[in-house]
Amino acid sequence: xxxxxxxxxxxxxxxxxxxxxxxxxxxxxxxxxxxxxxxxxxxxxxxxxxxxxxxxxxxxxxxxxxxxxxxxxxxxxxxxxxxxxxxxxxxxxxxxxxxxxxxxxxxxxxxxxxxxxxxxxxxxxxxxxxxxxxxxxxxxxxxxxxxxxxxxxxxxxxxxxxxxxxxxxxxxxxxxxxxxxxxxxxxxxxxxxxxxxxxxxxxxx
Amino acid sequence: xxxxxxxxxxxxxxxxxxxxxxxxxxxxxxxxxxxxxxxxxxxxxxxxxxxxxxxxxxxxxxxxxxxxxxxxxxxxxxxxxxxxxxxxxxxxxxxxxxxxxxxxxxxxxxxxxxxxxxxxxxxxxxxxxxxxxxxxxxxxxxxxxxxxxxxxxxxxxxxxxxxxxxxxxxxxxxxxxxxxxxxxxxxxxxxxxxxxxxxxxxxxx
DNA sequence: TGTACATCAGTGAACGCGCGTTCACTGATGTAC
DNA sequence: TGTACATCAGTGAACGCGCGTTCACTGATGTAC
Numbered sequence: 001x002x003x004x005x006x007x008x009x010x011x012x013x014x015x016x017x018x019x020x021x022x023x024x025x026x027x028x029x030x031x032x033x034x035x036x037x038x039x040x041x042x043x044x045x046x047x048x049x050x051x052x053x054x055x056x057x058x059x060x061x062x063x064x065x066x067x068x069x070x071x072x073x074x075x076x077x078x079x080x081x082x083x084x085x086x087x088x089x090x091x092x093x094x095x096x097x098x099x100x101x102x103x104x105x106x107x108x109x110x111x112x113x114x115x116x117x118x119x120x121x122x123x124x125x126x127x128x129x130x131x132x133x134x135x136x137x138x139x140x141x142x143x144x145x146x147x148x149x150x151x152x153x154x155x156x157x158x159x160x161x162x163x164x165x166x167x168x169x170x171x172x173x174x175x176x177x178x179x180x181x182x183x184x185x186x187x188x189x190x191x192x193x194x195x196x197x198x199x200x201x202x203x204x205x
Numbered sequence: 206x207x208x209x210x211x212x213x214x215x216x217x218x219x220x221x222x223x224x225x226x227x228x229x230x231x232x233x234x235x236x237x238x239x240x241x242x243x244x245x246x247x248x249x250x251x252x253x254x255x256x257x258x259x260x261x262x263x264x265x266x267x268x269x270x271x272x273x274x275x276x277x278x279x280x281x282x283x284x285x286x287x288x289x290x291x292x293x294x295x296x297x298x299x300x301x302x303x304x305x306x307x308x309x310x311x312x313x314x315x316x317x318x319x320x321x322x323x324x325x326x327x328x329x330x331x332x333x334x335x336x337x338x339x340x341x342x343x344x345x346x347x348x349x350x351x352x353x354x355x356x357x358x359x360x361x362x363x364x365x366x367x368x369x370x371x372x373x374x375x376x377x378x379x380x381x382x383x384x385x386x387x388x389x390x391x392x393x394x395x396x397x398x399x400x401x402x403x404x405x406x407x408x409x410x
Numbered sequence: 411t412g413t414a415c416a417t418c419a420g421t422g423a424a425c426g427c428g429c430g431t432t433c434a435c436t437g438a439t440g441t442a443c
Numbered sequence: 444t445g446t447a448c449a450t451c452a453g454t455g456a457a458c459g460c461g462c463g464t465t466c467a468c469t470g471a472t473g474t475a476c
Contacts, residue, residue: 014439017452039244043430053454055431064430118384119324135388161391165378165400172377173370179323183340186366195370198403219472222419248463258421260464269463 009051021060023050025070029113032071036112041068068116069124075113076134082106083137092151093205096144097196100170103137104192107174118171138167145200155201162200169195214256226265228255230275234318237276241317246273273321274329280318281339287311288342297356298410301349302401305375308342309397312379323376343372350405360406367405374400 012019027049028041035041043064047054061067082105086098107114117134126134142163148154156162173192177185185191196202217224232254233246240246248269252259266272287310291303312319322339331339347368353359361367378397382390390396401407 011438011452014451020452042428044428054429055433055455056453058431059452118381121384121386158391161395164388164391165374165396168377168381168396169370169374169400169404170377171381172373172375175380176323176373176376179326181326183369186363186369190366191370191373195374195404198406199374199400201403216419216471219418225419247461249461259462260422260466261420263464264419 017059020050020052020056024057024060024067025074028067029071029074032112032116033110038068038112038116041071043067065124071113072116073130073133075110075117076136079103079106079114079117080133080136080140083140091205092144092147093153093197093202096141096148096200097193099140099144100166100196101189101192103141104170104174104188107171108178108188111175111178114174119175138163141167148200148202153203153205155203166196166199169199222264225255225257225261229262229265229272230279233272234276234279237317237321238315243273243317243321246276248272270329276318277321278335278338280315280322281341284308284311284319284322285338285341285345288345296410297349297352298358298402298407301346301353301405302398304345304349305371305401306394306397308346309375309379309393312376313383313393316380316383319379324380343368346372353405353407358408358410360408371401371404374404 024046027046031041031045031049032038041064043057044054046067047057057067061070082102083099084102086095086102089095089098142160145154145156145159145163145166149156149159170192173188173195177183177188229251232251236246236250236254237243246269248259248262251272252262262272266275287307288304289307291300291307294300294303347365350359350361350364350368350371354361354364375397378393378400382388382393
């Protein structure tokens with residue numbers, strides 16, 4: 001395994017050096033998803049993937065952790081999309097379940113990516129704006145449950161706490177299935193629907 | 206940081222070489238719990254902790270992974286104790302909740318240890334006996350819910366599937382709280398009691 | 411009771427590996443005059 | 444239109460580190476005779 005390739009990629013034109021930054025983040029995200037763990041994302045593995053020399057990365061990132069941070073930011077944005085991109089229904093319960101399904105599906109389809117979001121306590125302290133972006137998914141969940149309460153479709157008296165429990169249950173559903181793929185799990189849709197209905201105190205409409 | 210210490214531990218007496226095996230497992234478990242990640246358990250860190258030379262470990266373990274495996278086995282046994290060691294009550298719902306609380310408390314008190322049990326898919330294939338020991342906790346949960354059904358305290362018609370969902374929810378409750386310690390979580394007991402009651406279809410007795 | 415010897419419980423030095431990071435550099439390309 | 448030069452987008456070699464693992468070894472201790 002060589003660090004460099006003779007048939008290397010062509011260098012970017014003048015003024016287009018920033019393009020490499022995006023390539024680095026994309027390569028890191030790819031390695032993470034493919035190899036299954038953050039530790040596989042090294043400066044050298046990223047450089048190898050793109051076909052550049054390892055030190056070239058320092059023009060765009062302070063250190064290895066800065067690459068990971070960029071991947072994390074992108075992944076949070078993608079997760080938020082998955083939680084909020086569904087066809088709106090007049091039925092608020094349907095919308096709530098759809099958002100939750102989006103969450104769980106993301107976590108199951110991209111387990112390694114999901115794991116760097118919620119698998120460990122964040123090592124780097126984050127500013128308020130970043131923290132906001134990182135809890136946007138949860139906020140959407142609370143909102144969706146509150147709409148159900150307002151529409152008389154949930155008897156929850158504490159939507160925030162009940163949403164926190166739903167979030168925990170969704171998180172556990174996705175991660176435990178990832179961890180124990182050969183366990184005889186109930187069908188995913190059944191579990192998610194039931195978790196939401198029972199923990200969200202949904203009444204049949 | 207040196208590999209060896211001049212004030213090393215005294216070597217074991219003849220015939221007591223196996224004692225070192227237990228010391229190695231205990232040291233590895235300690236490093237794991239203290240450092241928070243499996244990757245901190247290296248042959249050298251374990252040797253340093255005990256005060257032996259790194260190659261001495263090879264008399265007791267084939268390789269690094271074998272140490273981890275031994276720690277995992279011990280941790281599963283400990284988890285099973287935590288799930289089943291509570292004062293039995295005539296109330297089957299109380300027993301069910303007590304077992305679940307034991308599970309979640311173990312996961313919250315020893316997050317790194319819990320993570321090597323359920324944080325990733327097992328890398329080493331396991332024999333049937335080992336697999337059985339590793340699902341003993343879940344079996345206890347199904348049994349406890351089944352007792353509730355028999356006593357008319359649960360209306361669950363699918364205790365196995367509902368137990369799987371409870372397990373997922375407990376897993377998520379513990380791991381997400383570990384991952385997001387500064388989130389305004391509801392009190393732990395409230396969440397666990399409510400997860401069990403709602404997902405287990407518990408009726409007020 | 412004395413002694414040669416086998417065995418046990420380790421040690422110490424060395425290896426090759428991939429890693430993050432530093433450093434001095436190179437060669438193409440755009441620009442000022 | 445030509446040319447000197449600054450800048451940009453990287454490169455290549457090297458560093459020290461901790462790691463897993465191999466190897467030949469050592470010194471205390473129990474045991475056979």
